[in-house]
Amino acid sequence: MVKRKRNEVVFPNAAGIDVGGSSHFVAVPADAATDSVREFGAMTGDLQAMADWLLSCGVDVVALESTGVYWIPVFEVLEQRGLTVWLVDARQLKYVPGRKSDVQDCQWLQTLMSFGLLRAAWRPAGEVCVVRAIARQREVLLAEQASWVQRMQKTLIEMNIQLTEVLSDIMGMTGQAIIRAIVAGERAPKALAKLRHRRVKASEEDVLKALTGNWRDEHLFVLGQALSMYDDLARHLAQCDAKLDALLDERGRAKIDIGKPPRAGSLARTEFGVRQAMANWxxxxxxxxxxxxxxxxxxxxxxxxxxxxxxxxxxxxxxxxxxxxxxxxxxxxxxxxxxxxxxxxxxxxxxxxxxxxxxxxxxxxxxxxxxxxxxxxxxxxxxxxxxxxxxxxxxxxxGEEFVDRGQQNYEEQQLQRSIAALKRRATALGFELNPKSAMLSNANANANGLVT
Structure with a gap:
């Protein structure tokens, strides 16, 4: 490890930026400009002017304080202009001396960065950030869709339609068919019970009892609204899935064969395609x-x-x-x-x-x-x-391949380790262990000297 002097400057051309919601304060080395601290707005034109000023001052490394999501546009603009940007946790400036202000913060960022006393947060590559944004949006949509399913379930209970008592998933094939029929105007329990799939464990009679309730207009209105929101979110989810598939195909151009696709239904084939695209990437x-x-x-x-x-x-x-x-x-x-x-x-x-x-x-x-x-x-x-x-x-x-040796092989290895540990402990205490032959055969103790 190379030791450096206490006052050695690591980044002589470093700048520090205190990020804010409506403006950003930027500090450069004192000898780089007449006014070493300047304030810039948050508009795109202001960010471009900030990058121009930093480049004119000879800055090559920028320490950027991570504040909410306000740092993201600044980070992307400066990175596009060829500057090396370090995203710094604001907690690293918690105990610096002096009065707390935006000007002081950016100056401390510049000073600490020049001496190499800051640590940069890790941010993945740009192509990964694109996939991450779509994947996180998909998670948000899934959470929203689940909340609307809970609202449909609550509305059905208020109408005393006890689908949850006879179906494990009210948004399965049978549950969706019944709910959509109710929203379409069907009220006869017998007609609704006929929509039961043959694989449902509950009998048609039990489903018929569960579908006998009170059809109040306000509950039916809320149920229809919730189902409409569920379908709308499903449409957005399909768009996210298509976008993710396109991004994975774009990034996984090198082909890696992971086996033949399954002969099952379309869902299994779709999963295999996603798995192949991720393996290629x-x-x-x-x-x-x-x-x-x-x-x-x-x-x-x-x-x-x-x-x-x-x-x-x-x-x-x-x-x-x-x-x-x-x-x-x-x-x-x-x-x-x-x-x-x-x-x-x-x-x-x-x-x-x-x-x-x-x-x-x-x-x-x-x-x-x-x-x-x-x-x-x-x-x-x-x-x-x-x-x-x-x-x-x-x-x-x-590039190592994972090979699962199975639970039995793992347990045999653990047994061998236990026997070896007992042997060492007995030897340390001056004893000798003589296990039964059956135990030796189960432990696969061959001519390796594991006789204890």
């Missing part, structure tokens, strides 16, 4: 990792992208996710080792994927259940999410 098929399905991989690639060169090691990557255990040590004693709280979307995706392994018969499923037997489930979930993040990192950086 990432260079590896990340869905081979147990717990990471098509939806999870889509969210991870849209949030992080396939290029992880910004993270030097897998430890840096897991620390950025907030999945690495913390180390608070004082006086040689570990005070706390819990992971930090984080709203990182990729972190939440890995934790949800870890929860999906609870009933998996894979090696990762066995690992999750073994940890649950030793600690509480939240901690086990975080540990498994950490393991999934490491696999994700190695597949993208090294």
């Amino acid at each position: 990432a260079g590896v098929d990340l869905t081979r990792i147990n717990g990471l399905g098509v939806t999870s991989v889509m969210k991870l690639l849209s949030e992080i992208g396939p290029d992880l060169r910004r993270f030097e090691t897998v430890k840096h990557f897991c620390s950025w996710l907030g999945l690495s255990p913390g180390t608070k040590i004082s006086g040689g004693k570990v005070l706390a080792c819990a992971t930090k709280r984080s709203a990182n979307r990729a972190r939440q995706t890995f934790k949800m994927a870890a929860m999906a392994l609870s009933h998996s018969d894979s090696a990762l499923g066995g690992y999750y259940r073994r940890l649950c037997s030793r600690m509480d489930k939240p901690r086990a979930n975080t540990a498994v999410a950490h393991k999934l993040a490491r696999m994700f990192y190695f597949m993208l950086t090294r």
